[in-house]
Amino acid sequence: MMYPRALLLLVxxxxxxxxxxxxxxxxxxxxxxxxxxxxxxxxxxxxxRRVRLLDINTPEMGFDTGKREPMAQxxxxxxxxxxxxxxxxxxxxxxxxxxxxxxxxxxxxxxPDGRHAWxxxxxxxxxxxxxxxxxxxxxxxxxxxxxxxMAQANRRGxxxxxxxxxxxxxxxxxxxxxxxxxxxxxxxxxxxxVRRAKGGRTYLNFGDDWKTDFTVMIADSDRAWFKQAxxxxxxxxxxxxxxxxxxxxxxxxGVQVRVTHPAQMAILD
Numbered sequence: 001m002m003y004p005r006a007l008l009l010l011v012x013x014x015x016x017x018x019x020x021x022x023x024x025x026x027x028x029x030x031x032x033x034x035x036x037x038x039x040x041x042x043x044x045x046x047x048x049r050r051v052r053l054l055d056i057n058t059p060e061m062g063f064d065t066g067k068r069e070p071m072a073q074x075x076x077x078x079x080x081x082x083x084x085x086x087x088x089x090x091x092x093x094x095x096x097x098x099x100x101x102x103x104x105x106x107x108x109x110x111x112p113d114g115r116h117a118w119x120x121x122x123x124x125x126x127x128x129x130x131x132x133x134x135x136x137x138x139x140x141x142x143x144x145x146x147x148x149x150m151a152q153a154n155r156r157g158x159x160x161x162x163x164x165x166x167x168x169x170x171x172x173x174x175x176x177x178x179x180x181x182x183x184x185x186x187x188x189x190x191x192x193x194v195r196r197a198k199g200g201r202t203y204l205n206f207g208d209d210w211k212t213d214f215t216v217m218i219a220d221s222d223r224a225w226f227k228q229a230x231x232x233x234x235x236x237x238x239x240x241x242x243x244x245x246x247x248x249x250x251x252x253x254g255v256q257v258r259v260t261h262p263a264q265m266a267i268l269d
Contacts, residue, residue: 030090030103034083039063040075040128042102043083050102051090053120055144057132057181059158071158075128082119083107095137106139124148127157130164131246132181135225135261145266166244169206172214178249184214184257185244185268191235202234212254216245216265225261242268 032045040058043051059069061076090105098104107119121140123129125147133141151159158164167173169186186206193202200220207213218226218234231237244266247257259265 028090028092028096028103028105030092030105031087032090033087034085037076037080037084040072040079040123043079043107045088045090050100051107052098052102052104053123053129054093054104054106055131055133055138055140056120056124056129058123058129070161070163071128074157075123078123078126078128079119082117082122083109088119091139093137093139095134104137120144121147125151125156127151127154127159130158130181131263133261133263135222138261138263141263145263149266169214169245172206173249173255178251178255181246181248183244183246184249185242186214187242188216188238188240191239193235204235204238207254210253214254215252215256216247217252217256217258218260219258222260229262231262238265238267244268 030045030049030051032047032049034043035046036044038044038050039061041053041056043053045051058075058079059072060067061072062068086109088107088109090103090107092103092105096103096105109117109119111117120129121144124131124144131141131144131148133144151157152166163180164183167177167182167184169184172184172186173182184206188204188206189208190205191203192205192210193200202218202220202223203210204216204218205213206215223234226232226234226237245257245259246264246266247259250256250258257264
């Protein structure tokens, strides 16, 4: 299964057409053969070009720490089965490289039976990866979000593990969750905008006491990303809605997640 926008781009790639559209939509388009798979979201193309799969994250292999996270080997094996030895196309976004010099992109290829395949989406759909987007460098966030919801509903891969169960905002969260990327679900009860000398903040409160309950914080400097998505009044857009929040839990007052762009919050109503 492939979502329409990604499929149209793949058809253009496969046919050698539409490069103007691709280049307008993304930073670069790379081609090459996959010569090595390092982990579930990192591979190497010929010419020693390292590629980090964009908009997703897989469990860490623990090369530096020696502590391998659950499902890390399975994710690595899944990516290796898909792309090792394949001639692939890598589509990047507005920021084509990261601070380590790795290309950031979505990896596409054509299977032996002529189908088009998408590594990032397949890993999320099959539960080997979760969605992990950035405000200024996201591609296919809605498509990946749909795949993630499918994997969650079917308890595939990560979503069968206790650490990846969705937390309820009303009971968020256990001490061992703090500092980690988690999914939290609940209803926004009230909102507040606080002005500060170095920039204001909007708070979405999921309980009656913001000092102890779960809260989402959106800095004024990030409001532009919501406007780009058509959300001009953040407070009223989310107030009273049941939402699922993606982010790193911080021990601020109760528990807080800083949200920088709309892809981090899905309205469930």
